[in-house]
Amino acid sequence: MLDRLIDRLPALLLLAVLALCAHVALFDRERPVVLAAAAPGVVVLLLYLRSGGGGRRGARRGAER
């Protein structure tokens, strides 16, 4: 369980970064324009998940340096 969570850490960390930006944009500063900085990150997150990088297979591939 913990191992699977660690496998997915890069995707989860990127999601957390995007969530932090969204929180600042929508709640703390109420300036939705700040969200524009997160748009490329959303695309990368989707591409990463689609490539299987966030799963066990992807993590094993990534570990084979």
Add this chain to the structure above:
Amino acid sequence: MSSPLHLDPQSWRLAVCLLVFLAAVHAYRKLSPYFAVTWFGSGLVFGWVWAQGPVLPETLLLPVGVIYLAAALTKGLVEQGRFAGNHVLHVALAGLLTAVVAAPLEAAARAMGWPLPRGAPALLPSELDGPWLGDVPADVLLQWLLLGSAFYGLYKLLDHSGLGVALRTLLLFAAMPFLPAGVEAVWRALQ
């Protein structure tokens, strides 16, 4: 809209420290203890030299955390199929993803007035700056791109140099204080 959760500078510090801690856990478990120690150890040396102004935990740790996350995402995206083993592409994409990962963090920190490692001298036309970058100057993103490529490129170069582990580690740590000067030299050459 309102939220019961208000993010203050302490939250920013906690977020950056957590990012780096969890990234180090990932490196330790999925790559190797050696990789985790050398990457984050040399990253601390780099962060110390890179940060301008007072050295705070968040300014010290942010570069190494962002670059690690970008490198991990790059591995997931290109270390497969026909792109496997293409080191130049890998380093270039790691730089690009460093800017992509740094952009939301820069935007949030700038909007809130949280401390950041350093700004970037003007290089690109000011027309590039604007709301489409979330009010982050394009120069700052270009600087992150250079930073990610330089840090990851140096690590990869030494990793594939064929040198012994002890010498490689020594060279990596010894090169870190000079890496900011290298990035600044590239910046001056671009101006």
